[in-house]
Amino acid sequence: MDDQALVALATGLAERAGAEIRRIRDRGFQVQRKADASVVTEADHAAEAIILAGLREALPGCVVIAEEEMAGGKVTAATEAFWLVDPLDGTREFSSGGDDFAVNIGLVRDGRPVLGVVGVPATGAVFGGIVGVGAWRLKDGVRTPIVARHVPVEGLTVVASRHHGDQARLDAFLGGRTVAKVVNFGSSLKFCRVAEGGADLYPRFGRTMEWDTCAPHAVLEAAGGAVETVDGAPLRYGKAGWDNPHFVCWGAR
Template sequence: MQNSELLSAIEGLARQAGQAIMKIYNREFEITQKEDASPLTEADSAAHHLIVEGLEALGLGIPILSEEDLAAFSGTDQQGRYWLVDPLDGTKEFIKHNGEFTVNIALIEKGKPLLGVVDAPACQWAYSAIVAEGANKIIYNAEGEELERQAIQVETLLPKRWRVVGSRSHLSDSMKEWLERLQDFEILPMGSSLKLCRVAEGLADIYPRLGPTSLWDTAAAQAVVEAAGGVVVTLNGKPLDYSSPQETLNPSFLVVAKNNLSSVIN
């Protein structure tokens, strides 16, 4: 299967998962807690099962690492490939009913995102990318029918006033200290992996993440960012890496246009 065919299949699968999520989003639903005290809804579980079944139906035999079933992951295949899935990224946003949640599906090969889809079902748009071939934003209707597809890229001009995308929660002291180097900036609040995608489509200039995230939170959106001309790097400038999936936490990182990286990193 060609990468373009595979990406099309993943777009469809992510959209199906998003539609399943929206059916639950639009009615009352139960909220439970995981062992780490993070929230879990029936939408997380429904999307997980749909995505796993869909990936297995492709017949490629690529292992699946999903946030909702870590124990089922058998490790990478002989080519260093695995699917990295967050069935519902932004569960807190889902519970708040602000629409800023996504379905994230990425294909990892030798520690790097090869392709990725980030679908935002409440917004009725998705981001889709093959790292070496470019990124697109897709607009679709309530029935899941594609209406528009447009190529996206990061904003390459060095900003006079930095548009900084970040969490809706208050800024930590470490974040305030880091932001001082930008001198002139504005904060654009956003939830889930949409923060990375805002940079990818040129609607924000930088996303600094100085707190914990997990592999499945970033991989699909990283594919979109890199395909759009941006980078997702640790604070020492190394690309965010997925070669050790048993270590599920990411280090702190920055998302920015490749040509602006030197302006914000030591």
């Protein structure tokens, strides 16, 4: 498959997973705790099963690193090309009745994200992107191109984590910058907000895993933005333990 076919495959799987997540939320579910004390629900597992089955059927032998499989003890090593899957990013938002949760499916080659889709089950929208080609938002069958913006004259719109922020570190990072407003979002939708030109900056000073960031990272880069470590290096994938360092998402510069 070429990249257009791969992103179409991922889009269809994100839509199917999103529909199952909505079905489970509508009928009710229980919340459990994983070994690291993070929350997990039936919807996480059901969505991941849909995505993994779809990828492995369409792409026999593909390498997939998925959050719930990893939590269950399946150890998979990074290869030259591999998929990263977070079937329900923002489980806390989902379980508390909020709408800021997402389905993340991204592809890595040589340590860099090359394409990704971010499904938004609450609205039925899907953000997608192929790095070097472009990014878009798909809603109700209509695909609209999205582009990261340059900072407007009134200053930065900053998106920040709703539950995992480090306010002191954020204030220090923003010191000396002209900030118009700070908006709190959950999940990978913060990346998408920057990618579609609704915000300019997303600094992250808390723990994230590679499956949290790969897909939205690809969307943002495809839209003309960038994701860097706080030292200005590109955020790379396939790291030991799958943990990310602190990072910053930028719009067009």
